[in-house]
Amino acid sequence: MATSTTTNGSHSAEKKEIVIIGGGIIGATTAYFLTRHPAYSPSTHSITILEATGIASGASGKAGGLLALWAYPSSLVPLSFKLHKELAKEHDGANRWGYRALGVGQIECVGRKIGDSNVEGKGEEVKGVHDVNVGGGATGDGNVSLQKRSKDSYKRLQKMGLPDDLDWVSADAARGYEAMGSEKDTAQVHPYQFTTAMVELAKEKGAKVIIGRCTALDTTSKTVTYTSSSPGQPDTETRTIEATDIILTTGAWTPTILPSVPIGHTRAHSVVITPSRPVSAYALFTSISLPRDYKQNHKSRPMHVTPEIYARPFNSVYACGEGDHLVPLPATTADVEVDDSRCQDVIDYVSTISDELRDGKVEARQACYLPIVESGGGPLVGPTGHDGVWLAAGHTCWGIQNGPGTGKIMSEFVMDGKVTSAKNIGGLDPRRVL
Ligand SMILES: Cc1cc2nc3c(=O)[nH]c(=O)nc-3n(C[C@H](O)[C@H](O)[C@H](O)COP(=O)(O)OP(=O)(O)OC[C@H]3O[C@@H](n4cnc5c(N)ncnc54)[C@H](O)[C@@H]3O)c2cc1C
Incomplete structure (x- = not known):
């Protein structure tokens, strides 16, 4: 099912309707870095996080929060560790999400x-x-x-x-x-506070959050169907969003949307x-x-x-x-x-x-x-082989550590079609296992 990365990449000037499915740390940091990408403008592009229950309601709100330069994979860890430090400095992470060495x-x-x-x-x-x-x-x-x-x-x-x-x-x-x-070489964050802060910072630059559960993903027409549970709306209301880019950040739930993804x-x-x-x-x-x-x-x-x-x-x-x-x-x-x-x-x-x-x-x-990648290693970050459908999931026990690095490279994949912030990321390519 492999196609070249360039089929998923596109020019940043074109209008992008980006839907991120899943509001854990990976969806949150992806939204944050998309809104900070130099080619992003809220008047041209739209970014929507579709979250079934609540932001950080899964592992990202209940993890330990350890960050370590000796974590894995080596292609993501140094970038992500550095970004954690920079984010804390820029947004008062020490007080806002308990960042400290x-x-x-x-x-x-x-x-x-x-x-x-x-x-x-x-x-x-x-x-x-x-x-x-x-x-x-x-x-x-x-x-x-x-x-x-x-x-x-x-x-x-x-x-x-x-x-x-x-x-x-x-x-x-x-x-x-x-x-x-x-x-x-070691630090920590409060994972719930970090994840919710990332979403708030993305919202400040125009990202939107919909509370609704994705029930179907059509990878050909690039449509996402969801049942809405927003306040004031009946639970059973079904809606469909069309997108230019869909990013799956649904952690352990990813195979319920894209069954070929080997995440347990x-x-x-x-x-x-x-x-x-x-x-x-x-x-x-x-x-x-x-x-x-x-x-x-x-x-x-x-x-x-x-x-x-x-x-x-x-x-x-x-x-x-x-x-x-x-x-x-x-x-x-x-x-x-x-x-x-x-x-x-x-x-x-x-x-x-x-x-x-x-x-x-x-x-x-x-x-x-x-979320665990059943074929070993992990996470899986990048193109899926379906044009405009991306995956960032399977972060095992280092998703908090690797959240910002993942968000950063996802923003480059989607806006530039190629990654410049990290090297040797071939091991993360989901197409190896799909
Ligand atoms: C006990 C424990 C301790 C940990 N400690 C650490 C640590 O110290 N350091 C570290 O780096 N990592 C740690 N981790 C790992 C880390 O928590 C995970 O790797 C990370 O949270 C995964 O983030 P995620 O965004 O991929 O998934 P999740 O946080 O699970 O988020 C997925 C989101 O997708 C949503 N979703 C699912 N299905 C749908 C759907 N159909 N439609 C819409 N939304 C949907 C869910 O509601 C959820 O909010 C720990 C994990 C555990 C379990």
């Missing part, structure tokens, strides 16, 4: 009984711990370590490589630490916790052996778990657990089934290694679908 580490722990409190330096008298001035500097956030640790426990933890200011993982639980990234899905649960005190800026890839009492009460559960924990600005912590394939992909993001017991598992796991999380307030229990 942070440390990342892999931590090995033996979980404590959930009811146990944090008594450090077992067997030694824990006295004067609040007087010890180790690692007490302010973090990038302005958060200050409460300096809970004794000198001895600091020495032991330093030996295993644990940073001084990572004092919200219990010293009793930590067994080993390896840094995976520093403030130079994995459900993942996550929780958001307000910790009992502000915590320093770290993303942790954990490996936790659960305590004996947990094993006795949860015989069917794995006893070795690997939740990811991301401290976020504004006194918030996000944690996610393992994925599952227990329920099929629902019709829309509004129908995603949240299994409360899987959320509770994540809360229990992180509680075994952190008093601050155990004693915090759970703000959200949620689930979403990760």
